[in-house]
Amino acid sequence: MYALLLLVGFVAGCTPAEDWPPAFPHSVYTFKQLGQGEEKPFEPQPALQAKIDEFLVAQFGTPAEPKIKGAPDERNQAIHKGSRLYRTNCMYCHGPAGAGNGASAGAYVPPPRDYRRGMFKWKSSLGPQPPLREDLLRTVTNGVPGTSMPAFGRLGLEQREQLVEYVIYLSERGETEMRLLQKATGAPQETGDLKDFLEEFGEDIKTTFRKIDDGWKSAKAVPVPPRNESIDADPKLREESIRRGVQLFMGQKANCVKCHGVDGKGRRQVLPNTAVTDDTDVWGNKVSPRDLTEGVYRGGRRLEDTFLRIHQGILASAMPAFGKDPGLTTEEIWDLVRFIRALPYRPDLLPGGKALPEPPHGISAAQR
Helix, strand or coil, rough: CHHHHHHHHHCCCCCCCCCCCCCCCCCCCCCCCCCCCCCCCCCCCCHHHHHHHHHHHHHHHHCEECCCCCCCHHHHHHHHHHHHHHHHHHHHHHHHCCCCCCCCCHCCCCCCHHHHHHHCCCECCCCCCHHHHHHHHHHHHHHHCCCCCCCCCCHHHHEEEEEHHHHHHHHHHHHHHEEEEEHHHCCCCHHHHHHHHHHHHHHHHHHHHHHHHHHEEEEEEECCCCHHHHHHHHHHHHHHHHHHHHHHHHCCCCCHHHHHCCCCCCCCCCCCCCCCCCEECCCCCEECCCCCCCCCCEEEEEEEEHHHHHHHCCCCCCCCCCCCCCCHHHHHHHHHHHHHHHHHHHHHCCCCCCCCCCCCCCCCCHCC
C-alpha cells in the first residue's frame, strides 16, 4: 500500500519539499588570500557587501534557482538539474558554494577542491586557462586516483554533463565574488570618500563576470604531439628511450630529482640550511611531490595525461611546465613519459631503487 502511494505521488508530480538555503554563504577570505599580504580576515564595508550580494543574486540566482543571467536556456536548464545532482552527490565534500568545505571535508587528505578560484589541476588547456568541459567530465567520470574523489561513471552521460555545468557555474560565481572582494579591499575608510568608490565599483561589477565567463569560453586544449609508435613497438628502441628518460630525470636539464628524489619516491633533495618554500598550493594545502614508484596518477592514466602533466606543469602547485622555453623537446618529454610509466615496475632504473622479484610464468620485468 505504501509503495502504491509513493507511485501515485510520483505520477501526480508530487516530490518531497527540499530544504534549500535562501542564499549561498558568503565567501570569507583573509587579506593575504586576496593578495594583500596580511593573514587576518577581511570583511567588506556593509555598503560594498550589499552591492556584491545584489549582483550575485541577479547574475547567478539562488541555491534553489541557480542560473546565469544571459546564458542560453539549455545551459541554465542543465545548471538547474546539475544543482540537484550536486546536492545529492557532491555537496557533503565540496560544500554548498563549492568552497571545498562540506560537512565531511575535514576527514579527507588532500581536502576536496575549492572551485571558487577558477583553478583546476587536471586539465588539458593552456597555462592558467580554465579547464575544458571534457577535462571536468573525465574527472567526474573517472574520479581522482589517490584521493577521496570517487568515480561517478555510474551516472548517465547526460547527468555527468549536468554536474559539470553546475561545477562551472559554482566556479564562475565564486571567482566573480572573489574578484569583487579583492577590489573591495581598496575601499576608503572615510564615508565621504566611499561614494565615489561605490560608483566606480558599480562599473567594475559589470565587467568582472564578463571577463571570467569569456575565459571559460576561450579556453583551448593543448595538442599532444603523437608519440613515435615505432619506438614503443621495438623493445630495443623503447629501452633506449626509457634510459634517455632516466638521464633527463637525474640530470640538470629536467632535474626531477630535486623534488621527486633520486629513488622517485617524492623525497625532496633539500640543501642544508635551505627552507622549502613551495610545499603549499594556492589553496594553502600542504602538498608533496608525487611518489612515482606507486603507479598512481591523479591526472589520468593515459600516456597523453602524463605528457600534459610534464609539458604543462600542474597549475596551482610547484610542478613546473617543461614545455616552456627553455624546456624540453617533444621527444624528450616522451622519453620521460616512457621512463615514468616504467618506473613502478622497474624501480631499479634509479640508483636508490631495488629490483622487484621476477614474476611467475616467465614474465620478465622488462615486459611488465
